[in-house]
Amino acid sequence: MRMSKIxxxxxxxxxPFIFIFGWYVIMHGHLTPGGGFQGGAVVATGAALVIVAYxxxxxxxxxKKAILMFQESGGLVLFIxxxxxxxxxxxxxxxxWLANSGSLFGMSVIPGPNPGExxxxxxxxxxxxxxxxxxxxxLTIVILYMLSGVEKEGI
Amino acid sequence: xxxxxAVIVILIITSFMFxxxxxxxxxxxxNSDMDDYFIExxxxxxxxxxxxxxxxxxxxGFDTLGESTVLFTAVIGVAMMFRKLGEGx
Amino acid sequence: xxELLAHGLVLFGLIVSAIxxxxxxxxxxxxxxxxxFSFLISLEFYILQAxxxxxxxxxxxxxxxxxxxxxAIRGTKRFEEGHR
Numbered sequence: 001m002r003m004s005k006i007x008x009x010x011x012x013x014x015x016p017f018i019f020i021f022g023w024y025v026i027m028h029g030h031l032t033p034g035g036g037f038q039g040g041a042v043v044a045t046g047a048a049l050v051i052v053a054y055x056x057x058x059x060x061x062x063x064k065k066a067i068l069m070f071q072e073s074g075g076l077v078l079f080i081x082x083x084x085x086x087x088x089x090x091x092x093x094x095x096x097w098l099a100n101s102g103s104l105f106g107m108s109v110i111p112g113p114n115p116g117e118x119x120x121x122x123x124x125x126x127x128x129x130x131x132x133x134x135x136x137x138x139l140t141i142v143i144l145y146m147l148s149g150v151e152k153e154g155i
Numbered sequence: 156x157x158x159x160x161a162v163i164v165i166l167i168i169t170s171f172m173f174x175x176x177x178x179x180x181x182x183x184x185x186n187s188d189m190d191d192y193f194i195e196x197x198x199x200x201x202x203x204x205x206x207x208x209x210x211x212x213x214x215x216g217f218d219t220l221g222e223s224t225v226l227f228t229a230v231i232g233v234a235m236m237f238r239k240l241g242e243g244x
Numbered sequence: 245x246x247e248l249l250a251h252g253l254v255l256f257g258l259i260v261s262a263i264x265x266x267x268x269x270x271x272x273x274x275x276x277x278x279x280x281f282s283f284l285i286s287l288e289f290y291i292l293q294a295x296x297x298x299x300x301x302x303x304x305x306x307x308x309x310x311x312x313x314x315x316a317i318r319g320t321k322r323f324e325e326g327h328r
Contacts, residue, residue, distance in 0.1 A: 025299065030203045033295035035211065037222070041303030048311035069234075076227055083216065094216040099202045108202045116204040124203060127212045127219070134223055138230040139308055145237040146312060150319030207296055 002055035011053040018046030026132035030121040036128040040135025047140045056147055065144060068137040075134025082126050098122035247291070254288045269324045275313035282306040 002008070025032075026039030051059050086097040099122030100108045107120045184190070197209045212219055261281040268274040282305030289298040 030205050030208050032205070033207070034299050035208050035296070038296065038299040038303060041300055041308065045303050045307030045311075048308055052311050052314055072227065072230060076223055079220065079223055083220070094213070094220075096201055096213050099200070106202075109198055109204060111198050114204065121203040121208075122201060122213075124201070124208060124212050127216075128208075131219065131223060135226065138226050139304075142230055142233050143308065143311055143315065145233055147315050149237040150315055 002058065003053050008053050011049045015046045015050050018049065019043055022046065022132075022136075026128050027125070028118070029128035029132075030124045031116045031118065036131030037135055039128070040132040041139060043132070043136045044139035044143075047136070048143050051140075051143055051147060059144070059147065063140070063144065065141060068141045068144070071137030072134050072141065075130045075132070075137065078130040079127060079134070082123050082130065096122040096124070098126075250291055251288075254284055254291065257284045258288070271317050271322055271324060272314065275310055275317060278313070279306050279310035282309065 022039045022041075022043030022045075024039075025034040025042055026036055029035035029039065047063070050062070054062070083094045086095040087093055089097055091097050098104065098106050100106060101122070105119060105121055105123070105125050107117055109116065109120050193210055193214060194206055197203060197206050201209045201213050203209045258281060261277050261284060264277040265274050265281065268277060282301060286298045286301040286306065289295075289301060
């Protein structure tokens with residue numbers, strides 16, 4: 001069972017904008033309100049819009065569960081790996097080894113109120129990307145599994 | 156009779172909540188030593204402008220690790236519960 | 245003063261949407277009313293200057309929970325049965 005043509009066209013028009021807004025929230029997590037969890041939830045909302053609008057067979061052809069599972073596990077592995085990389089370099093676990101280093105995301109900020117720079121904050125953007133990927137995959141796959149259970153039982 | 160009793164109980168609970176909330180001050184905690192430390196040293200130590208993200212992902216990174224693990228475990232549980240229903244094709 | 249007015253409007257909307265969830269016979273409309281409830285809570289968080297919590301409440305409470313309810317209604321019946 002799928003929803004009417006109005007709902008399907010609306011979801012087709014809306015979901016790229018929701019994805020881009022979610023990735024904006026994830027990538028600017030160290031400058032603006034939000035972060036990995038919030039941005040991942042917004043992206044998963046865009047995926048849920050598509051999942052609710054179409055029927056189970058169409059969704060199954062569009063979205064692969066294996067890719068989402070890989071995303072979720074990969075996000076968690078990247079999160080722990082970014083913490084463990086500091087231990088390899090000789091710092092404590094979860095030490096911010098990229099901050100103020102001058103390399104990737106390594107610029108230092110001026111103290112006091114200022115608009116900020118994207119290329120700062122050490123490994124916090126990496127953590128945001130990792131958590132955002134994990135939350136995106138996890139929340140999408142919850143909805144997808146619920147849909148598969150419902151469609152097999154009832155309609 | 157029962158209806159009046161329910162209304163009276165709801166009124167008592169609501170007035171109790173209003174009495175608590177009427178002189179509740181937001182944004183003025185009693186002990187703020189840790190907050191002051193984070194706000195003063197966050198920009199030079201972590202090089203971030205957003206103090207909330209600094210606390211969530213760096214000073215309290217283990218909390219975020221636990222949160223991610225909880226989400227992972229919850230998703231695994233849902234997948235195990237619904238996998239039997241979805242099989243067959 | 246204008247802030248107090250915004251608080252009052254949002255809290256009144258919260259109570260009205262909660263009563264709508266309770267009395268609605270059409271379950272799809274009840275699910276949408278609970279989404280409205282979550283959206284008003286996220287607006288209240290934003291007025292209380294917690295935009296982080298507001299974004300996550302709007303994403304999870306208003307978006308994903310409503311989607312899960314709609315999927316569950318698709319699997320069962322849309323209208324409530326019997327007298328209340």
